[in-house]
Amino acid sequence: MPLDRNQLIGKEAILLLLQDKDQLPERLRQLNWKFCKGKVGAMDGKKVVAAVETAAKNQGIVKPDLYRETHALYHAILEAVSGVTRGSNQIGTLLRTVGLQFVIVRGNPYQDKAEGEWLAVVLYGTIGAPVKGLEHEAIGLGINHI
Amino acid sequence: MPLDRNQLIGKEAILLLLQDKDQLPERLRQLNWKFCKGKVGAMDGKKVVAAVETAAKNQGIVKPDLYRETHALYHAILEAVSGVTRGSNQIGTLLRTVGLQFVIVRGNPYQDKAEGEWLAVVLYGTIGAPVKGLEHEAIGLGINHI
Amino acid sequence: MPLDRNQLIGKEAILLLLQDKDQLPERLRQLNWKFCKGKVGAMDGKKVVAAVETAAKNQGIVKPDLYRETHALYHAILEAVSGVTRGSNQIGTLLRTVGLQFVIVRGNPYQDKAEGEWLAVVLYGTIGAPVKGLEHEAIGLGINHI
Amino acid sequence: MPLDRNQLIGKEAILLLLQDKDQLPERLRQLNWKFCKGKVGAMDGKKVVAAVETAAKNQGIVKPDLYRETHALYHAILEAVSGVTRGSNQIGTLLRTVGLQFVIVRGNPYQDKAEGEWLAVVLYGTIGAPVKGLEHEAIGLGINHI
């Protein structure tokens, strides 16, 4: 069965971030969806990964010692990084820097409850030269089953 | 000089698409920004590129016979495709299909008017197996000077 | 908790394929692990994906109508294709052809039962010019939580 | 003329590693094939490359001061790394760490002796977060003429 148009996990995650909201919509809170937000500025890809992983673990979005949850999260982060870097997953090694906000959402976006929980990671902000103002926007979204 | 936080071209393009609006915000219309919207479903990467290019030319976002504008648009589209496919830019060759909406915005997102015009291309929708419902969301954003 | 060295899902999958065995080792059968085997020759990446997906669904390794299982499988297949093509995921578009055997295994390779089920997809065979004999071996392994 | 099914260089290299053997099969020793084994743990792609190159040179698999042999080896290593990383060739820059064993084999896998010598490099082990246990298996195989 298809995605439920009222609970699109990627769209909700993007809107939470871009509209700078501090709460999930009421309908999602009733479904017990979880989310957290954070920021990271870095020239170093691994700092971006670490910032998102740490937030997800500290905020209880994933269980820190369960590898299957870390694995699901890691690939969702990488896919989001891939959108921000438009494919290369390289930042500082190519003399770029990023200033990003992120949102992580965990919930079930499908009509069929058997589809279980999924994870959405959004990264949005700027990428550019390591000089203030020499930058443009970028976004990335990673979605994975968890 | 930095991006103007009131006229972020990528963010405006994403919100136009996700909030399903038919107009640019008043402040952007007064700045003479242009935009258009469209849809494309395909297993074929080149159909996605063609759909966005055709819309941009038909709606007067870029001049059809000026290569520098086509070139700017093409690279913005490719970067957006790269977000949707999370790096590989491959769709049907790996047995995936996409159902996408797109928005193209042309305007000046920097405080300094000398920065001139820029282009934002957003693709948002679903990617998955060529079977109804076996799909999840994806987004891509490409930004280029024009 | 770490991988159980007696039930390494990737290693077992590779040995099943290379040693041309028709059964899982006794210790894995007792754990209720599942597997299937198949072959595919193609110049077309999507045929490789389709052959593995079809086998996995027909042999009951994944549930055909549960997207989270198809999604887990799809990414495991892509990772295996990436090993065979050594990064590009392109076959016929670069005038290569492949003759592959594949094995899919579903089981729990971790000591901690909470880690649940994982999937391993192995592709092994030859890749080369579309001329008999102008080819060398290649292998790819994709592992995903399911 | 095709590959000789009794002396498949990639398959032999993988089985040497996975079955933890210390000798080539008798039929390959009579053909004067060479091999060596080693281990490397790293968050740094260049340490993996260096470990394999050093072993190959120290064990006499390739001539250290002949660039064509170093070149053949280097590309075989990169292809193996590409299988382990499933395309990106990035390890620590994306906050991953690897614990790998490797085998290098040099021999002639073709029926036609004119095909001369080839090199197979296999990397097998685990890849994952820099935390004990948060990891899964990976394999990569690179084959090149030498």
Next chain:
Amino acid sequence: MPLDRNQLIGKEAILLLLQDKDQLPERLRQLNWKFCKGKVGAMDGKKVVAAVETAAKNQGIVKPDLYRETHALYHAILEAVSGVTRGSNQIGTLLRTVGLQFVIVRGNPYQDKAEGEWLAVVLYGTIGAPVKGLEHEAIGLGINHI
């Protein structure tokens, strides 16, 4: 309208570098084309990017504080790096080193003056192991509208 065969910006840039000339051809000087040359040796991709950017800014090829010019230059550099590394954009992280000369040319290569100015970046030199002599040649060309 097509490229003007007498003022091909990529070809002129490559010949300036390979023929080790210190001047643009007379016909290009009359058109007010600009160029500069430089050298960089590095194991670090970001040093290559920085060397070319610094030369372009110091020699007046691009305006240092106009982001749209830096952005055009950056993407031209990345495309040239991609030719040198043949796709991966990775140097030291894979234990390679480069010794490169570069040429940057700014001019209008199209018959139609409305096409405005374009930028060509050429990198040519050697890539290989960090050992003298264990290397071969490589070239990369990036072209962008500016």
Next chain:
Amino acid sequence: MPLDRNQLIGKEAILLLLQDKDQLPERLRQLNWKFCKGKVGAMDGKKVVAAVETAAKNQGIVKPDLYRETHALYHAILEAVSGVTRGSNQIGTLLRTVGLQFVIVRGNPYQDKAEGEWLAVVLYGTIGAPVKGLEHEAIGLGINHI
């Protein structure tokens, strides 16, 4: 021992193509170097590969039935394609078309004769939209031991 600055195989191949020469320099003919030239226009990556392979075999640059020579050539072609496409190796699947000339050179560019023969493949021409004039230049160089 290093590259011989008087017989740089990549530079010679590029100059043969760009200067539209029909002969190798006298010093290279005395060394018995071989070369051939050709053209190919295509939206299809595999046609580019096929055109270069066919020319190399028909003109006696590589032996058609010796896989090690085909293998060396294939990887040199792919590396050249990678320069032309700046990484993705995709042409028509992303709605691009190419019009290319190519040169293949076989010779020994190292001072040490033990380094044996190497192959250089250069592709140079235009890449762009499938519309006359909407295109810019591109170059790619692949070098391999043979």
